[in-house]
Amino acid sequence: MRNQSRLLDIIDRAYDGPPCEERDFDLKHVAAGVARVVKEYDIGFDRSRFIQRDDAVIDRLFDASLDFLESCGVYNTSTGRRMVFTRREIEEYLASAPWEAVIGEGRDARTERYRAVEDATPPIIIGGPIGAPLSEDMFVPIMQSYIQEPIVDTAGVGCLDSTYGREARTQSALEVMAAWQEVDLIFDAARRAGRPGMAFGCVSMAISEVGHLSAISRGGYRPVDWHMIAMFSEMKVNNGLLIKVAHSVRQDGVIQSFYNPILGGLGGGEEGIAVLIVAGLVAMQLMYMAATHSSAPVTPLIPADTVPPLLRSMSAAHLALSRHTGLMTDLPISPLAGPGTETLLYEVVAAATIGTVCGASRLMGPRSATGVHLNHCTGLESRFMGEVGHAVTGMSLDQAEEVVQKAVAEYEPELDGKPFGKPFEELYDVARVRPRDEWLGIYDKVKEEVASWGVDFR
Amino acid sequence: MAIDPKYSELVTNIENGDEDGGIEAAKGLLESGVDPLDIVQDAIMPCLKEIGDRFARMEVFLPEMMLAADVVKGVQDVLRERFSAIEVASEGRVVIGTVFGDIHDIGKNIVAAVLEANGYEVHNLGVNVDPKDFIKKAREVDADLIGLSSLMTTSIPYMRDVIDLVKESEVDRDRFKLIIGGGPVSEETVELTGADGWGENAADAVDAVRALMESG
Numbered sequence A: 001m002r003n004q005s006r007l008l009d010i011i012d013r014a015y016d017g018p019p020c021e022e023r024d025f026d027l028k029h030v031a032a033g034v035a036r037v038v039k040e041y042d043i044g045f046d047r048s049r050f051i052q053r054d055d056a057v058i059d060r061l062f063d064a065s066l067d068f069l070e071s072c073g074v075y076n077t078s079t080g081r082r083m084v085f086t087r088r089e090i091e092e093y094l095a096s097a098p099w100e101a102v103i104g105e106g107r108d109a110r111t112e113r114y115r116a117v118e119d120a121t122p123p124i125i126i127g128g129p130i131g132a133p134l135s136e137d138m139f140v141p142i143m144q145s146y147i148q149e150p151i152v153d154t155a156g157v158g159c160l161d162s163t164y165g166r167e168a169r170t171q172s173a174l175e176v177m178a179a180w181q182e183v184d185l186i187f188d189a190a191r192r193a194g195r196p197g198m199a200f201g202c203v204s205m206a207i208s209e210v211g212h213l214s215a216i217s218r219g220g221y222r223p224v225d226w227h228m229i230a231m232f233s234e235m236k237v238n239n240g241l242l243i244k245v246a247h248s249v250r251q252d253g254v255i256q257s258f259y260n261p262i263l264g265g266l267g268g269g270e271e272g273i274a275v276l277i278v279a280g281l282v283a284m285q286l287m288y289m290a291a292t293h294s295s296a297p298v299t300p301l302i303p304a305d306t307v308p309p310l311l312r313s314m315s316a317a318h319l320a321l322s323r324h325t326g327l328m329t330d331l332p333i334s335p336l337a338g339p340g341t342e343t344l345l346y347e348v349v350a351a352a353t354i355g356t357v358c359g360a361s362r363l364m365g366p367r368s369a370t371g372v373h374l375n376h377c378t379g380l381e382s383r384f385m386g387e388v389g390h391a392v393t394g395m396s397l398d399q400a401e402e403v404v405q406k407a408v409a410e411y412e413p414e415l416d417g418k419p420f421g422k423p424f425e426e427l428y429d430v431a432r433v434r435p436r437d438e439w440l441g442i443y444d445k446v447k448e449e450v451a452s453w454g455v456d457f458r
Numbered sequence B: 001m002a003i004d005p006k007y008s009e010l011v012t013n014i015e016n017g018d019e020d021g022g023i024e025a026a027k028g029l030l031e032s033g034v035d036p037l038d039i040v041q042d043a044i045m046p047c048l049k050e051i052g053d054r055f056a057r058m059e060v061f062l063p064e065m066m067l068a069a070d071v072v073k074g075v076q077d078v079l080r081e082r083f084s085a086i087e088v089a090s091e092g093r094v095v096i097g098t099v100f101g102d103i104h105d106i107g108k109n110i111v112a113a114v115l116e117a118n119g120y121e122v123h124n125l126g127v128n129v130d131p132k133d134f135i136k137k138a139r140e141v142d143a144d145l146i147g148l149s150s151l152m153t154t155s156i157p158y159m160r161d162v163i164d165l166v167k168e169s170e171v172d173r174d175r176f177k178l179i180i181g182g183g184p185v186s187e188e189t190v191e192l193t194g195a196d197g198w199g200e201n202a203a204d205a206v207d208a209v210r211a212l213m214e215s216g
């Protein structure tokens, strides 16, 4: 349910909630709260596998996460208050959350839906480097390389590394210029690819609410694009984020929420991270009235969500959400490796397989090379992600586990290095926007290997 | 280096994040005549270092590190109270924060916690920090070093603003060293911004800070 009275109710909580020092929130509410529910609900993962199979643990994880959310709430750093919800409110809001949403328009429109565990329909494929820095001259060809892939349903946009030759300073007029430049360039790329109605994740250059308010308006991004709004780790918002929410609700936009908890941070180990993912995504449903809910957890040592403990956290969290709610969830794939490497493709296999069988509605990415290396991303890896997602659709959790085990065995030894690969311009014919033989050869080789594991790409 | 068993109660309380317990243990040690400097050097420092190492191996997590640092602060206050003439050893004073426009704070908090665990006095300014506020705080606490974190190409310009403010000021130029870090930061960013050094991760950050402190 999305309406203005609910929005006002949420805004009220930013001012009515119990006051709290931020450090007390971090330590007493988040860290101690997560530790408490992990213990009380006896949440422990089976370290010998990635996809957790014990339904009782998954069900307890869901209960533990709602208990945690009720006791902790969400901290508003602008007002210094906890925005709290009763268990009854949490359950009522969850029950009224949307099960499906239409994104994009015309021939390029797509309907995304809630997916069950082992669902027989494939997830929506979001291609794109989501937020990774792209140079101004390469922005259009790189984004076109994703949009033109037929298997890509909608695209996640990269960030401009500069705007009209200037540094794209956030919270300045340059953020407005950069956000509008993103609009101009992404729709240019969409027209070039022949898919003008495709929906985009927006606004990548809205580092603050300034870019969001400006570029989601007349002549810019549309209500049928998905409007990205973050929640800060761990369990925090500020008024800037709530401004984005108010604007997108009034625009009747499709809201996509995201939250990235950190392994080894306030949530502790992998079980605690699963609690934070479930509680965080539910919290964003309550506060943002989001259509889709996304989480790409990271570790302090390796900035990727494909490390084994996080594969377990993500699989358990998605299973819990899919079994107990009708929420649409995204699984963003944030590999360590970059394009031009086999490692990247194997990381994609593991995460895409987990997302697909554990009930994620959408596979997103991959955000290649940790999303910080200039132009280190190409459409070919999104094609591969989509192909894996479609091929493993309908697989049982046990079959999928075998695939994930094999994929992890291929890439895990590489995670200590820096397999960031090569930039787009070395791997693609830029003028024609076609992958070169070198990169296609690697793709073919890995695909053949993965097919031999029983993944049917036909 | 093994810690002398007479310190085991203090060390256990630091590890468990029990501030009252830690303070009691420290008072007990003082009453039995142990030199406060020995308490710092032979118990607190090695204990914090061990906690930092365990974090690097993911055996303990951020909350344990933060709580341990709290206990140590409480204990240091007791030591100072009793022997005000004694300067409680600190490796150096660091002001750290995430630069303007950027709210990514996890990496910066980890660096802050690990620096504290290695004996530095750390003033953490939080996120979205105005360039001038770094300088203000550094002057106020007479810092040796300013640490800047930026996770986005769009906030790196504000990192450079802080560095420019320091380098262009005759009073601050030779006073504060500048160290930077965060996802997109590299050797190249050091050149671009004119920082004195950078750290790729928390362990690296400690080495880099140490090297800068030694360079005088």
Ligand code: B12
Residues within 6 Å of the ligand: A129, A130, A131, A132, A133, A159, A203, A204, A205, A206, A207, A208, A228, A229, A230, A231, A232, A233, A234, A258, A259, A260, A261, A262, A296, A298, A299, A300, A301, A303, A367, A370, A371, A372, B101, B102, B103, B104, B105, B106, B107, B108, B110, B111, B147, B148, B149, B150, B151, B152, B153, B154, B179, B180, B181, B182, B183, B184, B198, B199, B200, B201, B202, B203, B205, B208
């Ligand atoms: C977690 C995360 C978030 C969380 C942040 C929560 C929080 N409280 O910090 C949330 C979800 C809120 C978020 C929001 C956004 N994010 Co973000 N986020 C990340 C992510 C996935 C991980 C960052 C992280 O915490 N890593 C783990 C820590 C431990 O590592 P670290 O920070 O690098 O720190 C280590 C070292 O760098 C070093 N270090 C760090 N600081 C310092 C300082 C000193 C002095 C030293 C010596 C060393 C040092 O030591 C640390 C410990 O080892 C990165 C991806 C990535 N690869 O980095 C994107 C990323 C940084 N985000 C990005 C973006 C675009 C955003 C948003 C703008 C998205 C949006 N459109 O709303 C907003 C930004 C809002 C804002 N105003 O800042 C982009 C930036 C791209 C760019 N232009 O450069 C990235 C790269 C991802 C991507 N490609 O999209 N994000």
